[in-house]
Amino acid sequence: MRYLISSFCLLFIACGSYSKKRNFQIQTTSNKIIHNPYFSNEKKDYVYKANIAVYDKLFSGIFIVKKLGEANHRIVFTTEMGNKIFDFSFLNDTFKVNFIIEDINKAILINILKKDFKALVQEKIPIIKSYSSQDTLVYETALDNKKHFYFKTQQLNKIIRVKNGKEKVTFLFLEINDIIANQIKISHSNIKLKINLKSIN
Amino acid sequence: MRNIIYILFFMSVALHAQTKMSTAESATLKAKVKAQAFTINTLLSDFTQYKHLDFLSNDIITSGKLSFKSPNMVKWEYVTPFKYAVLFKNETLFINDEGKKSNIDIGSNKMFKQLNTLIINSVKGDMFDENEFDITCFKNGANSEVYFSPKDKKFSKYIKAFQIIFNKDGDVVELKMIEPSEDYTKIVFSNRTVNMNLSDAIFNQ
Numbered sequence: 145m146r147y148l149i150s151s152f153c154l155l156f157i158a159c160g161s162y163s164k165k166r167n168f169q170i171q172t173t174s175n176k177i178i179h180n181p182y183f184s185n186e187k188k189d190y191v192y193k194a195n196i197a198v199y200d201k202l203f204s205g206i207f208i209v210k211k212l213g214e215a216n217h218r219i220v221f222t223t224e225m226g227n228k229i230f231d232f233s234f235l236n237d238t239f240k241v242n243f244i245i246e247d248i249n250k251a252i253l254i255n256i257l258k259k260d261f262k263a264l265v266q267e268k269i270p271i272i273k274s275y276s277s278q279d280t281l282v283y284e285t286a287l288d289n290k291k292h293f294y295f296k297t298q299q300l301n302k303i304i305r306v307k308n309g310k311e312k313v314t315f316l317f318l319e320i321n322d323i324i325a326n327q328i329k330i331s332h333s334n335i336k337l338k339i340n341l342k343s344i345n
Numbered sequence: 346m347r348n349i350i351y352i353l354f355f356m357s358v359a360l361h362a363q364t365k366m367s368t369a370e371s372a373t374l375k376a377k378v379k380a381q382a383f384t385i386n387t388l389l390s391d392f393t394q395y396k397h398l399d400f401l402s403n404d405i406i407t408s409g410k411l412s413f414k415s416p417n418m419v420k421w422e423y424v425t426p427f428k429y430a431v432l433f434k435n436e437t438l439f440i441n442d443e444g445k446k447s448n449i450d451i452g453s454n455k456m457f458k459q460l461n462t463l464i465i466n467s468v469k470g471d472m473f474d475e476n477e478f479d480i481t482c483f484k485n486g487a488n489s490e491v492y493f494s495p496k497d498k499k500f501s502k503y504i505k506a507f508q509i510i511f512n513k514d515g516d517v518v519e520l521k522m523i524e525p526s527e528d529y530t531k532i533v534f535s536n537r538t539v540n541m542n543l544s545d546a547i548f549n550q
Binding site for chain 2: 187189191204208210218220222224227228231242243245342345
């Protein structure tokens with residue numbers, strides 16, 4: 145019985161919330177929504193040189209995002225020579241694969257990319273709780289029913305997807321110029337997947 | 346009313362700009378291009394690539410240099426807006442991505458082999474293989490426009506047609522790869538030099 149209690153205690157500590165582990169201080173805020181502005185301009189074609197590392201394989205190409213309307217984004221990845229690798233649409237809560245090459249047409253991979261890209265393009269996310277950590281404001285959200293923390297100093301610098309109190313995916317927005325992130329880094333901690341994007345236009 | 350007449354007039358001019366070649370004209374063009382391709386030992390050219398996606402406001406423009414040495418070495422070297430080179434040599438694809446080097450063995454990959462042959466043939470203009478493509482030739486002023494539609498079903502899922510524009514001498518001036526969705530990649534060649542001495546060092550990755 146004693147073992148059972150201590151096991152529960154350990155489990156409880158292990159599953160302690162991400163915000164507590166990180167020592168975030170609860171903050172009261174009137175903000176109900178956090179904005180991700182990096183793919184919000186309908187007039188702009190967002191074009192990035194992309195490097196993707198999956199396990200030991202390296203891929204590169206051109207990563208293109210276009211906002212086509214309210215909550216409506218198109219995401220296309222091509223090789224440098226222009227051959228399309230995939231072409232996805234996000235419209236409100238729907239996701240559509242317009243095209244994908246046969247070699248990578250795997251549900252598990254599409255699902256990972258869908259979740260990652262949703263976090264990139266979702267502009268307005270309802271805030272569940274607000275915290276502060278030194279000079280950073282941290283907002284807890286439930287993007288796609290998954291816990292995401294949004295980190296904002298002057299601008300939105302980072303998004304972290306968390307599961308069972310652990311960081312699963314980190315999105316870093318770097319070299320920010322107004323509402324353009326000239327560099328974006330996505331890294332997964334449970335699988336060997338890294339996506340680096342560098343703006344080329 | 347007058348505007349409508351003008352519009353109709355210009356539309357008919359536009360429609361007439363491109364006329365289908367007769368069988369004899371197509372055969373002449375094919376013979377000219379084949380003869381021309383046969384004489385190419387080396388080729389050096391600048392290129393500008395336009396990636397057209399219908400939903401974008403502007404085409405994505407990249408540019409660089411193309412080097413070819415007979416029989417089967419081709420290097421596409423992008424210079425702006427990023428440095429990236431892809432070299433097809435001895436059934437291997439060598440990639441240099443801003444200094445990061447990698448290679449892919451294409452010997453066992455039928456699709457890549459086809460792509461390699463196609464790239465070499467399209468650079469030379471010699472794609473007139475009726476077993477592989479449905480071929481349609483058009484005249485457009487002094488230029489000729491030829492559409493090569495892949496017969497292979499697997500291939501045609503990716504490329505609906507290659508369109509090659511030849512100048513009056515039978516040189517390739519433009520290559521367009523049209524996808525089933527009508528999005529396309531257009532490559533325009535300029536400063537083309539043929540049969541100059543090209544060192545093998547250019548083809549070392």
